[in-house]
Amino acid sequence: MAIRLVDNISNKVESSREFPTAEFLINADARAFTALSSSIYSRKVRAVIRELSTNAFDAHVAAGTLKKPFVITLPTSWEPTFKIRDFGIGLSESDMMTMYRTYFKSGDYKLKSNDYTGVFGLGSKSPFSYTKSFQIASYYGGVKSVYTAHVGEHGVPQISKIAEEPSTAHNGLEIVIPVHSGDAYQFQSEASDLFRYFTLKPKIEGVSGFTIPTITYILNGEKTKWGMRVRDSHGAQAIMGNIFYPIDPDEINGLSDAQSELLATDIDIEFSVGDLNPTLSRERLEYDTPTIKSLKKRLDEIIEEITASVNSQVSHCKSLWEAKCFMADMFRGADAKLASLARFTNSKMLTWNNQPIGNHMVRFGDVDGLHIWIFEKREKRRRYHRSGDESTRIGCRKDDTKLIHAYGGDKSYIYEMDTEKGAFVKCENLIKSRKHDVVYLVQFTNPEAKKVFLETCGMVGSEIVPASSIPAPPKQYYRGGNGVRAATSKMFKYVGGHNPSYNRQYTCWKEETVELSQGGVYVEMLRYAVIRNSGEIKPYLLGDYYSHLIKLNPKLVIYGVRRSVIEKFRKSDNWVSLWDHVEQVYGSVMNDTALLQCIADAEERENAVNYNRLCDLSASVGNRVTDGGVAHIMIENFKEVRDSGKSVTRDKLDAYRWVAHSAGKEFKINLKPLHVVDSLWKKIVKTYPMLTYIDSFARNKTDVEGYLQLVDQNGG
Numbered sequence: 001m002a003i004r005l006v007d008n009i010s011n012k013v014e015s016s017r018e019f020p021t022a023e024f025l026i027n028a029d030a031r032a033f034t035a036l037s038s039s040i041y042s043r044k045v046r047a048v049i050r051e052l053s054t055n056a057f058d059a060h061v062a063a064g065t066l067k068k069p070f071v072i073t074l075p076t077s078w079e080p081t082f083k084i085r086d087f088g089i090g091l092s093e094s095d096m097m098t099m100y101r102t103y104f105k106s107g108d109y110k111l112k113s114n115d116y117t118g119v120f121g122l123g124s125k126s127p128f129s130y131t132k133s134f135q136i137a138s139y140y141g142g143v144k145s146v147y148t149a150h151v152g153e154h155g156v157p158q159i160s161k162i163a164e165e166p167s168t169a170h171n172g173l174e175i176v177i178p179v180h181s182g183d184a185y186q187f188q189s190e191a192s193d194l195f196r197y198f199t200l201k202p203k204i205e206g207v208s209g210f211t212i213p214t215i216t217y218i219l220n221g222e223k224t225k226w227g228m229r230v231r232d233s234h235g236a237q238a239i240m241g242n243i244f245y246p247i248d249p250d251e252i253n254g255l256s257d258a259q260s261e262l263l264a265t266d267i268d269i270e271f272s273v274g275d276l277n278p279t280l281s282r283e284r285l286e287y288d289t290p291t292i293k294s295l296k297k298r299l300d301e302i303i304e305e306i307t308a309s310v311n312s313q314v315s316h317c318k319s320l321w322e323a324k325c326f327m328a329d330m331f332r333g334a335d336a337k338l339a340s341l342a343r344f345t346n347s348k349m350l351t352w353n354n355q356p357i358g359n360h361m362v363r364f365g366d367v368d369g370l371h372i373w374i375f376e377k378r379e380k381r382r383r384y385h386r387s388g389d390e391s392t393r394i395g396c397r398k399d400d401t402k403l404i405h406a407y408g409g410d411k412s413y414i415y416e417m418d419t420e421k422g423a424f425v426k427c428e429n430l431i432k433s434r435k436h437d438v439v440y441l442v443q444f445t446n447p448e449a450k451k452v453f454l455e456t457c458g459m460v461g462s463e464i465v466p467a468s469s470i471p472a473p474p475k476q477y478y479r480g481g482n483g484v485r486a487a488t489s490k491m492f493k494y495v496g497g498h499n500p501s502y503n504r505q506y507t508c509w510k511e512e513t514v515e516l517s518q519g520g521v522y523v524e525m526l527r528y529a530v531i532r533n534s535g536e537i538k539p540y541l542l543g544d545y546y547s548h549l550i551k552l553n554p555k556l557v558i559y560g561v562r563r564s565v566i567e568k569f570r571k572s573d574n575w576v577s578l579w580d581h582v583e584q585v586y587g588s589v590m591n592d593t594a595l596l597q598c599i600a601d602a603e604e605r606e607n608a609v610n611y612n613r614l615c616d617l618s619a620s621v622g623n624r625v626t627d628g629g630v631a632h633i634m635i636e637n638f639k640e641v642r643d644s645g646k647s648v649t650r651d652k653l654d655a656y657r658w659v660a661h662s663a664g665k666e667f668k669i670n671l672k673p674l675h676v677v678d679s680l681w682k683k684i685v686k687t688y689p690m691l692t693y694i695d696s697f698a699r700n701k702t703d704v705e706g707y708l709q710l711v712d713q714n715g716g
Contacts, residue, residue, distance in 0.1 A: 028156070029154075029155070030154060030156055031155075033103075033155065033157055034155065037125045037126070038129035040122075040279075041126065042283060043190075044129045045186050045187055045190050047126050047130075047281065048127055049082075049187065049194055050194055050243065050282065051123030051126035052123065052127070052175055053070070053072070053194065053198070053202065053242075054243065056086035056088070056173075057070070057086075057198065057200055057242060058088075059086045059087075062088055063087065063172075065087050069200060069202050069203045070087065070202050070203070071084070071086075072203070072204050072205070072206075074191060074205070074206045075179040075181075075184040076184050076206060077181045077182075079206060080178065080181045080183075080184060081178060081179060082176075082177045083175065085172060085174040085175075087171070087172045088172045088173070089140075090139050090140035090141075091140060092138075092140055092141070093138075093161065096136070096147055096159065096161075097159070100124055100159070101157075101159045103122060105121040125157065127149070127175070127177050128151065130177065131178055132151045133151065134175060134178070135147070135148050136148075136176075137173065137174040138173055139167055139170065140171055141171075142166060142168070144164070144165050144166075144169065145163070146162050146163040146164070147159055147161050147162065148162050188207055191210075192211075192213060193213075196244075197215070197242055199242060215227070217229060217230075217268075224298065224301045224302055226267060226270065226298075227267070228265060228267050228268075229268060232266055233266070234246070234266060235263070235266060236249075236265065236266070236267045237267070237268050238269050238271055238285065239270045239271065240271040240275065240276055240278070241273045244268070245284060246284065248284075248285075251285075252292050254296075258303050259299045259303070262299055262302060262303060263299070267302075269299075276295070277290060277291045310327075310330075311351060311352075313326070314326060314327070314357065315352070319458055320457075320459075321406065321457045321459040321460075323357050324357060324358075324360055324406035324458065328405075328407050355458075360405060360406040361403060361404070361405055362404045362405075362406070362456055362457050363402065363403050364402040364452070367449055367452050368449065369444060369446040369448065369449030370442070370443075370445075370453060372440060372443075373424075373440070373442075374438065374439070374440060375427045375440075375441070376431065376437065376439070413439050414439075414463060414464050414465070415439065415440065415441050415442070415465050416441075416443070416466055416467060417441055417443040418466045418467055419468050423441060423467040423468075424441070425472075426467060426470040426471070491511070491512055491559045491560070492511055492560035492561075493509065493510045493511075493557060493560075494508060494509060494523075494542055494557070494558040494559070494560060496508025496542065508528070508539035508542070509528060509539065509560055512559075516569075516575075517574060518574065519575055519576075520557060520559055520574070520575060521556065521559065521576055522558070522576075523558060523559075523560055523577065524560075524577075525561060530542060532579065542578075544658075546558060548654070549581075549582070549585070551651045551652055558578060582662050582663050583663045585663075586659050586660055586665055589656060593671075595648075596670075596671050597644060597674075598647050599645075599653065599656060599669055600669045600673045601642075601644040601645035602645035602648035603645075603653065603669065604641060604645065604675075604676065605641065605642065605645045605677070608677035610677060610678050611677050614635070614677060614684075616697045617691070617704075618642075620698045620701045621704050621705050621708060622635050624705050629708070629711075630683060630684065630687040630688070630712075631684060631708050634683055634684045637674075638677065640674050644674055688707065688708060691707075
């Protein structure tokens with residue numbers, strides 16, 4: 001007769017006869033130990049740091065030393081060793097030879113409390129996932145005992161005691177693991193990530209400047225322990241026993257909509273040890289029934305807390321519309337404080353005055369007597385305009401659906417057209433002056449239309465501002481000045497730069513208001529293209545001119561001028577075309593003798609083979625050589641060349657050459673440099689030949705000084 005399963009909890013079986021029964025066994029060979037020590041870990045370095053660090057934390061809990069951090073020594077390429085030293089209870093020789101070397105066995109104290117992280121008895125063996133041997137020093141009862149753990153010749157791990165000596169050091173363990181020099185950075189990176197959630201942060205040694213990142217929360221739970229991180233795209237995480245575990249919604253069946261939305265955010269949820277079951281590797285959660293039940297319970301608690309908190313804040317709003325705007329401010333848009341919870345806010349649980357707040361968008365459909373125009377930022381080519389179409393008098397898109405969005409921040413962006421005169425210009429100026437990103441202008445041709453609008457939006461009426469109250473935009477003005485009238489609203493500042501990716505010409509320009517009397521550099525424009533000699537130039541090509549000229553004049557601005565007003569600029573004494581400006585710059589350079597001398601010395605600096613050698617020598621011993629000696633004379637001559645050409649950087653030298661080329665001229669300097677640098681160097685090494693064998697004067701400063709003085713004292 002077959003056996004029958006009668007209790008799937010106790011796994012008790014019954015049979016009508018006595019048949020043989022035997023327990024399963026594990027063949028403790030090399031394959032079994034490799035599977036438990038290494039194969040279960042997908043990220044070996046991370047596993048070593050995590051398992052040994054949680055064991056160190058548990059040891060501090062057991063010893064009551066949580067105010068004292070354990071010490072981590074991170075490896076470097078020149079010191080490739082990972083160390084961890086805890087100040088816990090340490091282990092006796094008996095414990096080392098029994099409990100420490102036994103798989104699936106932990107200290108008895110760990111099984112009696114949820115204050116401890118480790119219970120599997122595998123973490124202490126995790127170093128075998130990375131190395132074949134490591135060392136353990138146990139400080140216990142005034143004795144330091146040293147052990148080596150290694151993989152034996154048959155592939156089975158072994159532990160051997162190799163030393164013992166008296167010690168006054170605090171009880172605890174120190175584990176030392178050799179590291180491949182190429183893995184040093186990985187150890188540092190994994191440690192930085194792992195220790196973020198440790199309540200007892202370790203003291204880090206071995207690497208200067210190492211910091212453990214701080215978790216920043218934009219929202220914290222008060223009743224339940226959870227926090228909403230600044231968006232980092234890592235998703236929801238469970239924090240248990242200093243370890244964070246990603247929560248995979250696909251592994252949890254039967255999630256409610258609100259639970260799913262919450263798990264789509266960057267939330268940390270803290271659990272007590274034992275609430276969730278991790279896998280043996282502790283790299284992920286075991287999605288068994290108890291774990292899923294605990295996850296869902298905490299999610300529901302958090303949802304209830306968030307809902308109560310939001311509803312409490314919303315209750316202070318004066319209208320449903322204000323509540324919608326509050327929700328938009330908190331949850332909608334890239335700058336919203338809690339944008340990661342945006343989808344969660346669609347929940348019907350969020351209410352104002354017992355009414356569901358609902359979506360931040362309000363649709364009106366076909367309401368007789370209601371007209372809506374939308375002003376918003378669009379591409380430069382698509383300018384604000386008023387068309388004959390009633391539904392799209394102003395705006396860059398049609399509003400056939402008559403849709404209004406609730407926005408956070410300043411809510412006065414809906415204006416009623418209480419007068420035809422100037423309403424469109426005023427609303428357009430609100431966008432241009434950056435008062436709002438979006439402006440709605442609504443018109444009611446009958447009282448019923450306004451009533452429907454207010455009721456549908458949930459407004460009380462004060463949310464709509466009369467368009468007549470909007471300040472009028474500043475007027476264009478003209479005034480005399482050098483024969484040019486100062487109409488200034490149609491000039492364009494060049495901002496494109498030298499980048500062919502600026503394939504949309506209007507993106508190279510920014511409209512600005514400029515006093516024409518101030519003067520400047522201009523180019524003629526036609527449909528955002530630049531006109532030169534009756535031909536069109538792509539505006540991004542001005543980047544060559546701009547990038548070079550700005551090196552010579554950082555305050556340079558190039559303005560684009562429409563063809564319709566170009567004659568005013570051509571006749572002005574204050575304005576010069578870009579092409580004429582280039583020739584003027586060239587002329588001013590070639591007529592400045594002092595500048596030409598600096599340029600000649602800068603070119604000598606650039607072309608001299610031994611310039612850097614003389615720089616090194618001058619900086620190292622320039623002030624400590626014998627006065628009147630060859631070295632002193634040559635270094636002083638070198639300083640004259642160096643200081644003369646210092647004002648002309650390599651960027652400026654390139655710019656001068658480019659200006660000459662663009663002006664169709666030859667960049668030829670007839671002046672000679674003050675001194676020829678390579679000739680100076682030849683005279684120095686002729687007198688001091690040993691300098692040719694020294695690669696760095698700065699590193700050998702004392703020896704070089706002594707050598708130069710010795711030669712000078714002996715008359716060279």
